[in-house]
Amino acid sequence: MKIAPSILSADFAYLARDVEKVEQAGADLLHVDVMDGHFVGNLTFGPLVVQALRPVTNLPLEVHLMVSDPGVWAPEFAEAGADTILVHEEATSHLYGVLQHIRAAGVRAGVVVNPGTSLSSLDEVLPLVDQVLVMTVNPGFGGQKFLTPMVDKVARLYQLRQERDLHFAIEVDGGINDQTVKAAAAAGTDIFVAGSYVFGASNVGDAITALREAVK
Numbered sequence: 001m002k003i004a005p006s007i008l009s010a011d012f013a014y015l016a017r018d019v020e021k022v023e024q025a026g027a028d029l030l031h032v033d034v035m036d037g038h039f040v041g042n043l044t045f046g047p048l049v050v051q052a053l054r055p056v057t058n059l060p061l062e063v064h065l066m067v068s069d070p071g072v073w074a075p076e077f078a079e080a081g082a083d084t085i086l087v088h089e090e091a092t093s094h095l096y097g098v099l100q101h102i103r104a105a106g107v108r109a110g111v112v113v114n115p116g117t118s119l120s121s122l123d124e125v126l127p128l129v130d131q132v133l134v135m136t137v138n139p140g141f142g143g144q145k146f147l148t149p150m151v152d153k154v155a156r157l158y159q160l161r162q163e164r165d166l167h168f169a170i171e172v173d174g175g176i177n178d179q180t181v182k183a184a185a186a187a188g189t190d191i192f193v194a195g196s197y198v199f200g201a202s203n204v205g206d207a208i209t210a211l212r213e214a215v216k
């Protein structure tokens with residue numbers, strides 16, 4: 001399993017310190033929630049923050065683009081040093097092209113589905129992506145409750161991957177803690193985003209260990 005702490009729940013006044021903490025605690029990558037106040041009702045980081053983080057960590061940076069114009073912003077985040085860029089299916093009518101451009105920039109490309117979006121809408125892009133992110137909360141805010149019905153969606157995605165002999169990583173994002181991680185793992189998740197559970201803990205290392213122990 002890979003654990004991707006979401007810096008949405010970090011202390012922004014001490015971002016580099018918090019990133020270092022999770023890196024030392026054994027996190028596998030860093031999840032950066034980019035929100036534009038339009039696609040979702042919250043406003044967070046721009047490419048300059050990714051550029052600033054790049055030299056302070058060796059962790060791969062994955063950028064979760066919750067913006068209305070992913071085709072406009074993806075090249076900016078690629079340039080800033082993103083290792084993976086995740087684009088919402090719901091955000092663009094040019095999904096295939098945006099994913100192609102991300103890959104052409106030498107960056108891993110992923111697609112994201114909101115809880116209400118069917119996996120069938122990903123049919124044509126699945127062979128093109130390195131990662132599929134299943135939202136397990138409605139996007140926009142950290143600290144929300146895990147949507148249990150999404151476990152079945154992950155299981156269906158896992159089955160689809162096998163049937164079509166594809167190799168994308170399966171990721172979940174939202175409401176992951178030492179309980180919800182179990183069902184998500186059993187359904188076939190490879191990468192777990194965790195924001196409030198990790199950064200809200202008194203010891204981030206203990207929180208990361210608890211996630212790993214919970215799925216053993």
Ligand SMILES: O=C(CO)[C@H](O)[C@H](O)COP(=O)(O)O
Binds near residue numbers: 138143
């Ligand atoms: O994309 C997100 C919200 O849109 C965040 O990555 C997600 O909510 C993580 O936070 P938490 O683990 O606290 O739910």
Ligand SMILES: [Co+2]
Binds near residue numbers: 006031064
């Ligand atoms: Co996210």
